[in-house]
Amino acid sequence: MLRQYELTERVCSYDPGADEDSLNRAYVYAMQKHGTQLRASGDPYFSHPVEVAGLLSEKRLDAASIMTGLLHDTVEDTDATLDEISKLFGDEVSGLVDGVTKLSQLELQSEQNKQAENFRKLVLAMSKDIRVLLVKLADRLHNMSTLHFIKKEEKRRRISRETMDIYVPLAERVGVRDWKEQLEELAFRELNPDARSSILKRLDFLNNEEGGLIDRVIKELQGLMDQHGLNAKVTGRQKSPYSIWRKMQRQNVGFEQLSDIMAFRVIVEDPNECYQALGVIHGQYTVVPGRFKDYVSLPKPNGYQSLHTGVIGPENQRIEIQIRTQHMHEVAELGVAAHWVYKGQSNDGSEPEVKPGHIANKEGNQYRWLRDMLDIMSNAAGPDEFLEHTKMEMFSDQVFVFTPKGDLHALPRGATPIDFAYSVHSEVGDHCVAAKVNGRIVPLRTKLRNGDQLEISTSKGQTPNPSWESFVVTGKARASIRRFIRSKQREQYISLGKEILENTFRQADYELTEKALKSILDKHGADTIETLHARIGEGQVTGREVLYSVYPGAKESQQVAKKMPQTRAKDLPAHAIPIRGLIPGMALHYAKCCHPLPGDRIVGIVTTGKGVTIHTIDCRTLEAFADMPERWIDVSWDMDSDEKSSFVGRISAVISNEPGALASLTTTIGRDGGNINNLKFTNRGQDFFDIMVDVEVTDVRQLSNIIAALRASSVVNTVERSQG
Known part of the structure; x- marks a missing residue:
């Protein structure tokens, strides 16, 4: 002590x-x-x-x-x-x-x-x-x-x-x-x-077998530097057991297959000599492809600078060599502490402009990661989600990309243009519509590579696409996308819940008042009427439960409504809730068992925690809800809406096994304005193939036109709309 x-x-x-x-x-x-x-x-x-x-x-x-x-x-x-x-x-x-x-x-x-x-x-x-x-x-x-x-x-x-x-x-x-x-x-x-014990034993065995190898390599490298007039200091060490184990896991190899378990460091006097020393080493030894990294011209976000290379060095050993100046070495060893030593003290002893430890814009990329974490914190739903996103942010190798003006951005490996857009600014990410990589337009899910130059196009009308969450890799991007999804979900849950509640009271012929709803908020775990609407839209509370809370006597009169829901739903009451082109996966979900399309007769089933799932009126899945009338919602398509959304219809076809058959089928679908979303072969025979095709259309009429056109094709044996 x-x-x-x-x-x-x-x-x-x-x-x-x-x-x-x-x-x-x-x-x-x-x-x-x-x-x-x-x-x-x-x-x-x-x-x-x-x-x-x-x-x-x-x-x-x-x-x-x-x-x-x-x-x-x-x-x-x-x-x-x-x-x-x-x-x-x-x-x-x-x-x-x-x-x-x-x-x-x-x-x-x-x-x-x-x-x-x-x-x-x-x-x-x-x-x-x-x-x-x-x-x-x-x-x-x-x-x-x-x-x-x-x-x-x-x-x-x-x-x-x-x-x-x-x-x-x-x-x-x-x-x-x-x-x-x-x-x-x-x-x-x-x-x-x-x-750890196993690796330590193997390292001890190697040291006994090759006694003094590190010292001999240091001596040869030092002699090489002296021979070329470079005032350099060479040191070396064996990599730590954890570093070796992590490399074994990452590369999926055994200990015997690792050949670069030794690392050597060459300390020179100025940055130019770093490249001179690198030239000397590459001129003397065989370079291991893909192992050179230049962190001198492209420092890491924490300020680290060094040249890294791998060579087949002295005594035919595969080794890693780091080349840096003494100042770079200080920063590498002390990190932020070295940053304080150099920037927190002034030569004349006066108070520095930026106090030690405090973040300022003039610190450049030194604290960009911390500012990104603060952005993530503001977007995360809670501490658990924040921890999840920040782990994503910290556990990653990096790729370095540039803006059109040449500004450097360090991103995790596997990052996409969406990740880059959010790293520039949250507003850029939210309104991103397209991206150019090295002057060429690419899909937004394209993985970026070192040295790529990106240009992002934005539109005020664009909002984050929920599908982006499936391919972004930075915590900041994912947190921002989830924030948008949460806000849109709540808006849609409130709107849907309000309509469900009004419809329930209207069908039961009871008056719905704000005063009545305020009196039963606590009973249904809501602090405001808006929250109650959201809980109804989300399926946490049913419209009937609220009705019975406000008017307890309504429960008895409603018992007569417990006849088969299918019969009631087929009557298509005049007060059905209109379904508009909402974002799929939000308050409304379109059933994958029947793929409902505008023009189909439909019914809604309340799904706890997810909102309402829309089914066609003849969907077999509805039989499972026959004894749960409280979960049935009368809905209909809003055919008068100007919004033209895409919906997925599924068709099954049997086509001839002959050249050009598949091309003919896809051409026919495209000619009628359909966009193939997915295609799967379900059975392969000598003469015919059974296939299932998911087609994006605007309504059931367009899908019917596509099916009619396919039936007229010589390569299509049979085709029909598919259920399931």
């Missing part, structure tokens, strides 16, 4: 202007407050905040961060208060302690939704001051190093999984590489001890 004077001297060695008195007082205050408290290991509890402060000092963080490390558990675990800390150490330290304390309080609860809420609060806290995250990472790192003292295996695994899911990618995002690797290893040791 660091002594008081050792910690103070270490901080003052890199920050001469640090307030020694405040550091010493914080050390003593924390020691007194924690008193005789013990950790699970049996050590004095005070050893934990001291170790956290020590980890922060290794990253050369400012005095306020070090004091926060010392004090971060005092409010949570002792009688200390934020007011007291503010009076003794200032508002800045008090604010940082408050940010870390709120997270720690939630972290004690293990449920999934608590973990999600914890993460949401972490993003909020670090959006105000990134140092909150650095203190939290140091806190988690020391807790993980003593995790083995916790007796319950389930708790150890839960903490390790949370570390791997949340804190490892966050450490990666802020560029604290060594903390990231340590957290990975400590979590890996708990989550998969057998795999």
Whole structure:
């Protein structure tokens, strides 16, 4: 454990202007407050905040961060208060302690939704001051190093999984590489001890067999640099067990098939020498295709810069080599902490323009990921959805693409133009209608590649398509699309619910008043009439239940209506609810068993939690609802509407097994304005094929015209509209 004077001297060695008195007082205050408290290991509890402060000092963080490390558990675990800390150490330290304390309080609860809420609060806290995250990472790192003292295996695994899911990618995002690797290893040791042990044994065997190989490779690479007049320092190491295991999983190979388990680093004096060193290495050794990456000209979002290459190097070993300057190395090792060292201090000792830890627009891409997380938070329905989207955002390899003006955007691998549009701005994503990649119009689901240049076309009338959710990969895009779907669903549920309720009261010949509805809101779990309408439209409450709540006597008179619903529905009452061209999958769902089309006689079935499913009047599925009249809704097509929506009709056909038969069938469908949505062969014979075709049409009349045209074709043996 660091002594008081050792910690103070270490901080003052890199920050001469640090307030020694405040550091010493914080050390003593924390020691007194924690008193005789013990950790699970049996050590004095005070050893934990001291170790956290020590980890922060290794990253050369400012005095306020070090004091926060010392004090971060005092409010949570002792009688200390934020007011007291503010009076003794200032508002800045008090604010940082408050940010870390709120997270720690939630972290004690293990449920999934608590973990999600914890993460949401972490993003909020670090959006105000990134140092909150650095203190939290140091806190988690020391807790993980003593995790083995916790007796319950389930708790150890839960903490390790949370570390791997949340804190490892966050450490990666802020560029604290060594903390990231340590957290990975400590979590890996708990989550998969057998795999880790196996890899360690194989590494030990290799080291014994090839004794001194890393030193020999370093010596040869160093000699090569010296020979070409480059003032470089070469270091090397064996990759960590977790890094090796992850590569085995990703590439689906065994340990024996991995040949680049060693990584070497060449540190040069300036960026130009990075490329000179690369030329020397590529000129001397065989390059492994596809392994070169230039993060010098295209830095990672966390500021990381380096050249990466893979070669068949000394002694015919396949190795990975990273080439960077000393400054790039500092940033790679310290991440955001290095960013503070270089930008948070000015040469004349004056107050910097941007305070340490605070996000500003001038930080460029350094904090773009954090601003994206804030956007995701505003669009997510709750903490669980936020956690889901941000995991998508953080766990991904990257692809770099450009705007027409040359601005760089880093996206997850597999990203599409829709993801790019949302990364530019939420409004661009919401109104995206088309995309050009490298000057050529492409489908919106096209996967982007490194170096692509994108141009997005927008329209004010365009809104997010629910189908986009199936192929976007960024959390920001998915959260925005879901936000739109939720808002449209609610609008449609309210509209549909209102019509269902009015129709129910009208058919029962009862008056529907706002006053009457307000009196029964609590009974049906609604706080407003709008919410009640939404619950009815969603199928959570039926129109009859509301009717019986307002007029209890109506229940007896309605018993006579329990005759077969099919008979009642076939009479097509005058007060049927008109069905317009709503977005499929929202308040209305068109049954896949009968594929109803405008012009068909239809009926609606209330589906709990989904709204109303529309069936044709002769659909066999309706037999299952014969004893549930309360779920039947009288509906009809709004044939007078100007909206021309597409609906899917299904046909079954038997066609001749001869050249050109399928082409003739598709041409006939297209000639009558149909668009083939799906085509499937259901039976293949020597002379004939049975096929099922889904065709987009506007109404049943158009589908009938297509069927008539197909019956006149010489290659079609039989054709009919299909049910099911």
